[in-house]
Amino acid sequence: MNEQLEQNSSFNQQAPPPNYLAWAIITTILCCLPFGVVSIIYAAQVNTKWQMGDYEGAKLSSKNAKIWAWVSFGVAIAGVIVWALLVIFGIVAGLGLGALEGINV
Template identity: 55%
Template sequence: MSYGNQGDGGYGSQPPGGGYGGQQPPGGGGYGQQPPSSGGYGQQPPSGGGYGGGYGQQPPSGGGYGQQPPSGGGYGQQPPSGGGYGGGYGQQPPAGGNPPDNHLVAAILTTLFCCLPLGIVSIVKSTQVNSKWQVGDYQGAALASEEAKTWWKRSLIAGAIWWVLVILFYVVVFVLLAASVPSSSY
């Protein structure tokens, strides 16, 4: 007896001979089936529709809860090809085991001294690096690290342009004021 039509493998496959203990009570019953006379959760009544099975059976298409997805790279699996940080949750960390640099110090400094809006984006991206690394999303952590670096550099450039414009403004104002003041000669 198996717990529904779960195919030949995957997370939900049952050992031959049934589930817990391998023996079924003499009256039929069990976790996935009811005695033939009563219907119930394990079997659908004879007039029922749907997938042709009851609550304890999987749909005939083969994509139920108890089976592994047909493609590789799911949760807890290594992708067949190497390279990069992989992808998906539950994978092994890359060699070295340390998360990528989160650029948090540079993000904070450029937020304070350069450009506030772009710096805030950089801080948000840099805080995502460690949280993604801890849940096993190594590719996402590397991507967040690169985005944080990109945004703090943008903030630095915008801040440098801003300060150059401010200095030029003051120089122009000083020159115009100096030129408009009449010189007095004795």
Template identity: 55%
Template sequence: MNEQVNQPQVPPPNYLVFAILTTIFCGKIFGIVAIVFAAQVNSYWNAGNYEAALSASRNAKLWAWVSFAAGMAWLILGIILSIFGVLAGLMQGAFNF
């Protein structure tokens, strides 16, 4: 008997744009990992390895979000440290108003 494998018709999203944007604006290291996984999605899909394509898609999304979170954490930390620096300067009279 000729059995046909049930394959999905639409490839999973590769999240390449999301990965590139988070690499540029947020976290470089985590963003590069996301780009690598995003680049693998279509290759796996075209090779017929659907499970690997889905896994690479999930990993690309995960690492892009990790990169975004790391960028936001650094931004928030920078804002908090800037506020404390200004307050410390005000307390010591460094600013003459």
């Protein structure tokens, strides 16, 4: 019991892990809504778990918030790349059809 109290007091002296809440909100608004919401949920759990003494849970929630924020960001970047490729292919296809207009079959 005494060992557990010493461990808890050493954790209380440390700062809680980062909650990544600002990053989660930004990726939700600007990037990908579903994955950003998951990140916000985990980010909101960090400080609460830390204050309740669930230090490992707080660290895990912090890690999950960061992972889901990155997933949201990555999905947004992938979406922008796919959109850009579709626009480029559409322009190229349109130019190709324009070149074929003068040919009589």
